Amino acid sequence: xxxxxxxxxxxxxxxxxxxxxxxxxxxxxxxxxxxxxxxxxxxxxxxxxxxxxxxxxxxxxxxxxxxxxxxxxxxxxxxxxxxxxxxxxxxxxxxxxxxxxxxxxxxxxxxxxxxxxxxxxxxxxxxxxxxxxxxxxxxxxxxxxxxxxxxxxxxxxxxxxxxxxxxxxxxxxxxxxxxxxxxxxxxxxxxxxxxxxxxxxxxxxxxxxxxxxxxxxxxxxxxxxxxxxxxxxxxxxxxxxxxxxxxxxxxxxxxxxxxxxxxxxxxxxxxxxxxxxxxxxxxxxxxxxxxxxxxxxxxxxxxxxxxx
Amino acid sequence: xxxxxxxxxxxxxxxxxxxxxxxxxxxxxxxxxxxxxxxxxxxxxxxxxxxxxxxxxxxxxxxxxxxxxxxxxxxxxxxxxxxxxxxxxxxxxxxxxxxxxxxxxxxx
Numbered sequence: 001x002x003x004x005x006x007x008x009x010x011x012x013x014x015x016x017x018x019x020x021x022x023x024x025x026x027x028x029x030x031x032x033x034x035x036x037x038x039x040x041x042x043x044x045x046x047x048x049x050x051x052x053x054x055x056x057x058x059x060x061x062x063x064x065x066x067x068x069x070x071x072x073x074x075x076x077x078x079x080x081x082x083x084x085x086x087x088x089x090x091x092x093x094x095x096x097x098x099x100x101x102x103x104x105x106x107x108x109x110x111x112x113x114x115x116x117x118x119x120x121x122x123x124x125x126x127x128x129x130x131x132x133x134x135x136x137x138x139x140x141x142x143x144x145x146x147x148x149x150x151x152x153x154x155x156x157x158x159x160x161x162x163x164x165x166x167x168x169x170x171x172x173x174x175x176x177x178x179x180x181x182x183x184x185x186x187x188x189x190x191x192x193x194x195x196x197x198x199x200x201x202x203x204x205x206x207x208x209x210x211x212x213x214x215x216x217x218x219x220x221x222x223x224x225x226x227x228x229x230x231x232x233x234x235x236x237x238x239x240x241x242x243x244x245x246x247x248x249x250x251x252x253x254x255x256x257x258x259x260x261x262x263x264x265x266x267x268x269x270x271x272x273x274x275x276x277x278x279x280x281x282x283x284x285x286x287x288x289x290x291x292x293x294x295x296x297x298x299x300x301x302x303x304x305x306x307x308x
Numbered sequence: 309x310x311x312x313x314x315x316x317x318x319x320x321x322x323x324x325x326x327x328x329x330x331x332x333x334x335x336x337x338x339x340x341x342x343x344x345x346x347x348x349x350x351x352x353x354x355x356x357x358x359x360x361x362x363x364x365x366x367x368x369x370x371x372x373x374x375x376x377x378x379x380x381x382x383x384x385x386x387x388x389x390x391x392x393x394x395x396x397x398x399x400x401x402x403x404x405x406x407x408x409x410x411x412x413x414x415x416x
Contacts, residue, residue, distance in 0.1 A: 037404040038346035044402075045342045062345045081405055128383040128400045137341045138383045140370055211382060 009105040014041020016275025016288035017111035018068040023296035025075040034082045040065035041113045047136045107270045107299045114239035114276040130212025130232045135159040139166045148215040151236035157181035164194040173198040241277045264295035312355035316365040318374040326393045330363045331415035334388040343402035344385040
């Protein structure tokens with residue numbers, strides 16, 4: 001049998017990856033977790049998590065990340081730095097291609113998560129100059145200023161509420177006439193005097209010389225356009241999968257999210273998936289962790305069959 | 309926090325960073341900024357490696373609002389790389405160790 005470096009490689013160090021890694025380490029698999037930059041994933045930039053079970057007082061994203069990392073390391077999970085650029089997964093030995101090396105493994109769990117969608121209105125030039133996807137990172141720079149936030153889901157609403165700790169006013173621009181966010185978050189936002197809702201509208205452009213100075217908004221129902229004077233524009237309109245490295249090797253949906261069955265098995269035997277990167281009706285820490293436990297269990301089973 | 313990294317304030321920035329003999333890395337951060345917390349250990353690791361050749365500093369933007377404004381820092385984490393009183397590089401956002409190390413080495 002061809003030699004491999006590992007039984008299992010986990011790609012991605014967010015809640016899904018860390019949970020799968022912990023389960024794999026406890027199952028005494030020869031496992032490694034490969035993380036591009038730093039463990040935590042999208043959880044890292046949230047200031048408050050209130051709906052992850054076990055924490056009635058809530059906790060910050062960084063704190064939850066620290067606990068998950070500590071727990072996984074406690075059982076001996078090795079976490080390495082590396083960026084996966086491709087996969088070679090036909091056959092019993094899978095190759096994971098990174099920038100500087102290749103890793104040979106029997107099984108893979110892809111837990112690479114997702115990243116924010118962008119507006120595609122030429123806003124990139126304002127990156128670091130008023131355009132942001134992270135309220136906890138950049139909120140403080142907008143003390144007593146007006147900002148625009150775009151979106152209507154949980155992230156947009158929660159982060160807008162967070163922004164009101166600093167900003168004078170938050171214009172929440174949403175393309176529908178009601179929010180998608182969880183009701184409790186909607187209640188808080190509607191009760192917050194600093195949030196002004198701009199319904200049925202989309203952002204069509206950002207303007208400014210030294211940085212963002214105004215945001216162009218169009219009402220989809222009336223066609224009316226207006227300029228909102230703002231020093232910042234925060235974009236929270238959903239996420240796209242971090243799965244470019246997958247290419248055509250696995251079956252994915254039209255958005256690029258990876259398809260899997262209830263055992264977290266993808267279209268290729270030996271390759272499993274967990275968390276936001278897969279096709280799923282709900283993307284939460286709680287679902288990522290659930291996926292990961294199943295993926296690790298399935299992977300362990302698969303490896304046993306391959307090596308017995 | 310590692311003793312290899314010095315805390316910088318609005319009042320000490322000029323002397324400790326702009327007038328430093330050694331090249332300086334300034335890590336702008338805030339306590340509730342997750343990516344700042346994540347990049348912290350990476351910067352600490354690099355500080356341990358290049359201590360003596362490069363001066364590593366940290367600036368809490370919440371307590372020191374003047375300095376970020378002077379350097380048009382409107383997002384964190386941001387690392388400023390300073391040599392002989394001039395900003396030679398600005399790195400914004402959570403960046404991996406390999407890339408950071410490559411950029412920091414250009415200060416030597």
